[in-house]
Amino acid sequence: MSFSAADLGQTRFAVSPMWEVVTSFRLLNVEEDPPLHRRWAAQVRPRLLSAGLDRGWLAALIPGAGYLADFLTPTPAGPFPELAAELAAIRASRPENVRADLDTIAAKSRPAPRLRLLHEDPEAVLEKVTAEIETYWELALAPYWPRVRQLLEADVFHRARQVAEHGSAHVLNELHESVSWEAGTLRMVRRHCSLTRDQTGSGLLLVPSAFAWPRVLTRSVAPEPPQLAYPARGIGTLWEPRATKASDAVAAVLGRSRTMLLAELDTPASTTQLARHSGLSAAAVSQHLTALRDAGLVTGHRTGRSVLYARTAIADALLTPVG
Template identity: 75%
Template structure:
């Protein structure tokens, strides 16, 4: 199946990029619950995250009702980003404000691909959309804290690097070439963006002006689209460098950093390449939980770690500042 999105000069002028937290929520959740085997590029991340989601019941909640393993998913989960780098809070506010008629329309589209009315959550969305959307937003916040927040610095760096690279390519080679290089199923052909993809449904007659391009860490190996007039169409595509996203970050400067922070805190930073709790870190290093907590509090105060609630535990993760600090001076952060 091939879909074509025609461009006028005005459409091309309104084409822009955005990094969207909600696109990462949608694509990562779909990847986690897929039935096509373990996601090879994201196996390390999925092995850490899936047990937390199952324990919290998030594998069978609102997101599971609205994001099938394949096919159409509810478009109101991906509101149009109003800035290049919107916050999750801003996108959740937009979701909560989705008009009831749009919710009904999109639920009809979901039901067209599944057994209609089989989910009590879908029925509640139909009967009381305003109250149900509050519950959807609350579950997204819980999912974010468990699955994405501890890793967001790393993911955001990848997505922002993609945007800056492609913006530079637009300046050097023009938008047509950049559009052709987004994905193997996307090509620019004489004023039309053509998509060859089973689930793409994108045409200018069904979309608003311009085009919004959204790099995603979890969309691979396909592209996803959203077309809800009068909003501009959105195309989420795999970001460059996904293969290196979960590679362990270099810690070759431990001795140099330890001279400033102390060895215990530096070793904790090195270990937090993978998010971990105080209990896990205490067991790993043979330290008391109180001692580890004191070190983590100091590191958090210095902006080197972040804390994220995961059920009864708190997960600590290294920030981008700490990644740069732990990377040898002669190598770029992330080894790229």
Template identity: 75%
Template sequence: METGLSFSAADLAQTRFAVSPMWEVVTSFRLLRGTEGEPPPHRRWMAQVRPRLAEAGLDRGWLATLIPERAYLADFLNPTPETPFPTLAAELDAIRHTPAERVRIDLDRLGAERDLSKSPRIRLLREAPEATLRKVAAEIETYWELALAPYWDRIRQLLEADVFHRARQVAEHGAGHVLGELHETVRWDDGTLRLVRRHCALSRSEAGAGLLLVPSAFAWPRVFTRSVPPDPPQLAYPARGIGTLWEPRNAGSVDAVAAVLGRSRALLLAELDTPASTTRLAERFGMSAAGVSQHLTALRGAGLVTTHRTGRSVLYARTAVADALMAPADGVALAR
């Protein structure tokens, strides 16, 4: 099935990009729910995250109700970003303030594709949307800490690089050229953006003016859309460079960093290419948990690692600053 989104000069003028944490939430959660195997670009991430979600019960919570493995997912989970780089907190605030009528429209559409008549969560959303959306937002925050926050520096770099690349392409070749390069199922044809997709549609009669383009690390290999007037339509597409997103970035500069930070801290930074707990790091290096904790506290104070609570434990992750510090002098990333 092919659908088309027509563009006037005003629509092109109102076309913009945004990096949306909530689009990463919904696309990554849907990916984790999949039963068709683990897509190669994300196997490493999925193997780390799935056990955490199962332990926290998030594989059978609010998100599991609102984000099916296929077809339609609740539009209120993807409010229109007000800025190019909104925070998760801003998007969650928009979700908590979704009008009750919007929630019920989305639930009706979900129910048309799946039998949700006996779902207590759907009933709660219908009867008390304001209070229930606070529960949904709380679960999203938990999911974020478990699945995305430890990796967000890496993901955000990928998404921002995509936006900057395409913005430069717009300046050099025009918006039509960029719209035609977003995805194999998307093409720009004489003032209309055409999509070939069974469950993915955009129509100007069912959306507001302009277009919001959202690069995503987890949309691959598909595109996703949202059409909720009077908001501009949204198109989430796979960002460039996804194939290298999870490649190890330990590089060959441990010795150089050790000369500045000390060998123990340099080795810990190298290991934190993958988020890890104090216990795992202590076991890996034969150090005491207290000693590892002391080093991590110092690294965190220097802005080189971040902490993310996952249930009763805490994961430490390397920041973008640390990634740059660990990169080899010639800028070429080396795999382990």
């Protein structure tokens, strides 16, 4: 794809919740035991099966390979959009664009009955699609989002520094082994179709992803800038247990029981699970979690009849030894 100096100057980064929804859902569909995301998948997959999301709208819209519907990844308005803003953009998708995406999916495989309903009445059915996306988010991504977002933001800040030090062309050449920039042209190896400037708007949007590896994915919808979702740096360490030392100093402030619960929340857990692991009663755990949530140290995410609690970045910093 040919680029001008103006396009290069309009290159920007964004962290997109919807790109993580799409790529993570596809990963769960394609790989039974994904090596880089094994711990996460083992926790999440039973929840999705219980909620029936393996046979819902997302299962119909996100095939195991090939084309991804462009309307599912709208252009982020800013560098760090919230999921709610992206869902609003999906609901506002033009019906003709939705139908064009569905026609492309149908041309490559037999369309699911759900997609025929979406084709007939996009405006009404998109409400159901976005409602299911919210459910998937709460079950699969929200409890882990502080950890995932920290990884993605770190990638953006690293590459922004690289742009400042070496320029945008250098960053494009360092982005992924399949991407190269030379003489005003952005090339992607092993891509099944070529992108031309008349298919896209000006500029380029680069989106780091925790779940896209090992691929680079693209979106091109005129008149919006092309999007390129690439694997973020450090994915291999994303789900490793975080080394925490619940020091006496932290316990002196929070109390030993609350400090112990924070240490247990290296992965999201319910009140029942925490009670089982800590030896505290469920009532005591619930009381402590309420206090920790009010203090901004944990977040709660409803999954069916239970609530999963996760440590926040503030709690991570609190439990990380200094020096």
